[in-house]
Structures are given as structure tokens and as C-alpha cells.
């Protein structure tokens with residue numbers, strides 16, 4: 053038995069590899085990070101185990117890292133993370149907000165592209181729905197050309213590259229592969245900056261107070277990864293330069309910070325929480341926080357920023373704290389995705 057046949061059988065979907073392709077259909081696959089299936093410790097442990105075993109995410113030697121992960125991290129972190137996930141969970145759908153918004157983005161984009169005969173599906177890098185399953189669904193819908201769109205405006209090997217890896221890994225199973233095109237990151241694309249600027253303006257207009265400072269908090273990354281060539285921090289800076297210019301703000305009025313530090317190594321700074329607490333202690337009383345690197349609200353924005361950072365700022369002497377939601381499945385987000393996709397499909401449609 054060949055490798056490919058064995059894998060086709062394993063998916064239980066041998067027909068997708070050959071028979072059902074109607075040549076000519078173009079598909080778009082939105083990929084986000086991933087999320088646990090439930091808020092129980094076991095589901096969170098399973099998810100974190102897959103996520104933190106990815107060598108794109110943790111570059112340490114697996115012979116050293118796996119005993120630490122399995123023996124220490126996965127015996128402590130899942131309980132705390134499960135409690136955090138419970139606080140932000142979408143109980144109506146029994147799923148995490150990240151999954152709800154990613155589905156919403158996919159459905160919104162599908163509605164915009166249906167008349168052009170373009171199929172849209174969504175999947176996750178870790179957990180469910182899987183990237184491979186989403187590719188299978190696109191193939192079942194007749195796609196022989198797929199545009200892969202990792203939902204990260206700023207490129208990082210830890211996010212964009214591993215999403216691409218996973219899609220190409222899924223193709224390993226297939227005898228007849230679709231063509232796969234990957235979307236470049238879009239850190240200062242005018243369509244992205246316009247959507248962010250509009251969301252800032254909308255968010256500020258809803259407040260009956262004016263912030264002393266607007267803070268842009270991005271997910272962090274180990275400094276060492278940047279030193280080895282990851283362009284993430286440069287791309288975050290490009291986003292901020294363009295967004296400040298669009299809003300007519302200075303770095304002092306609209307600083308860039310990094311959140312979600314994990315582990316003992318040095319991460320990109322300044323770290324969001326110490327920076328914000330220092331601001332509170334030095335007389336800044338009212339802040340608004342936006343998280344432009346996240347296309348959808350998730351545990352990192354809703355709990356770490358919306359709850360933990362709020363508490364820390366108020367505790368340090370702050371008086372007013374608000375967050376601006378991520379683009380989520382708003383019209384702004386869907387218009388952004390449609391603009392990026394239509395441009396990137398040039399030559400295919």
C-alpha cells in the first residue's frame with residue numbers, strides 16, 4: 053500500500069483525492085490559531101499540548117522541552133487557563149469566541165463571494181475544525197485552486213508560517229492536490245489600516261469620556277525569535293506607524309506594547325501591564341486599549357486585557373478603562389477580507 057493511499061483511507065475520504073474535483077472552482081480558506089473544544093481541564097490540556105508541541109512556537113529542543121511541557125506546564129497551566137476560558141466562553145454556541153468570530157468572518161466573506169462562485173471555508177491550526185478537514189470540504193465543493201489566508205495581519209513564523217505548514221501537510225495525503233496560494237501578511241495594507249482606524253473612531257465615539265492615552269497591545273514574541281529573523285516586531289511597528297498617521301496621533305498619545313508573555317525568556321517589550329500600571333502611577337487616569345494584531349477577540353483580549361489589565365490599571369490608581377473590540381465578524385472585517393482576497397485572487401478569477 054502506498055503512503056498516499058494509506059493516508060487517503062485514514063481520512064475516510066478517498067473520493068476527494070480524485071473523483072469529485074470539478075476543475076475551475078476557486079476556494080478561500082481562512083485559518084486561525086485554534087482553541088479548546090470545551091472549558092474542562094482535559095480539553096484545555098489537549099489543546100495546549102498540541103499548540104505548545106509545535107516547534108514553530110517553542111523552538112527549544114523537544115528532548116528538553118517535552119518533559120517540561122508534559123511534566124510541569126500541562127499539569128499546572130490547563131486548570132488556570134480553563135478558568136479563564138470559562139469567563140469568556142460563548143455559552144450559547146458552547147465554543148470559544150475565537151471560533152465564533154472566525155466562523156462569522158468566513159460566513160460573511162462567503163456571502164460576499166458567492167455570486168462569483170468562490171467557496172469559503174475556515175479551519176484552525178490547532179484543535180477543531182482542522183485545517184485538513186477544511187481543505188477536504190473545499191475539494192468536495194469542487195475547488196482545484198485554494199487561497200490560504202492565515203488570519204494574522206503581522207507575519208510571524210509562530211503563527212503565519214505554521215498555518216501554512218499545516219495546510220501543506222494536509223496536501224501530503226492527497227494524490228490529486230489543488231493548487232495552493234498563500235496570502236502575504238498585510239501589516240500596513242490601506243484596507244487593514246482603514247478598518248482599524250474606523251474601529252478606533254467608532255470605539256471612542258461610544259465613550260462619554262476622552263482617554264488620556266490610547267494603547268495598542270500586540271501579542272508578544274520571544275526576543276530571540278526576532279533576533280533569528282522573525283519580522284513580527286517590524287511588522288507591528290509598520291502597523292502602528294500607518295495607524296497613527298491615519299488617526300493623526302503621536303507615539304506618545306498612542307504607544308505600542310506587547311502582552312501575553314509565556315515562560316521565563318525575554319519577550320518583546322514594553323510589556324503591556326507594567327507599562328499601563330506605571331502610567332496610572334504617574335497620573336494617567338483614563339486609558340483605552342486596542343489589540344490590532346488580533347483579528348478576533350479571544351482569551352488574550354477578553355480576559356488578559358479586558359479583565360486582568362483593567363483590574364491592574366484601576367488598582368494602580370487608574371480611573372477609567374475601556375477596550376475597543378477586535379474587528380471580529382463586523383462589516384469592517386468582512387470588507388477588509390473581501391478586499392484582500394479579491395486582490396490576491398488576481399489571475400485566478
Ligand SMILES: C=CC1=C(C)c2cc3[nH]c(cc4nc(cc5[nH]c(cc1n2)c(C)c5CCC(=O)O)C(CCC(=O)O)=C4C)c(C)c3C=C
Nearest residue numbers: 085086087109133148150208210211271273314350351352
Ligand atoms: C511560546 C509561546 C507562544 C508564542 C510564541 C505565541 C505567539 C503568538 N500567539 C498569537 C495569538 C494567540 N495566542 C493565543 C493564546 C496563547 N498563546 C500562547 C503562547 C504563545 N503564543 C499560549 C500559552 C496561549 C494560551 C493562553 C492560555 O491562557 O492558555 C490566542 C488565543 C486563543 C484562544 O483560544 O482564545 C491567540 C489568538 C500570536 C499572534 C502570536 C505571535 C505573534
Ligand SMILES: [Fe+2]
Nearest residue numbers: 271272312352
Ligand atoms: Fe499566543
Ligand SMILES: [Fe+2]
Nearest residue numbers: 312351352356
Ligand atoms: Fe494570556
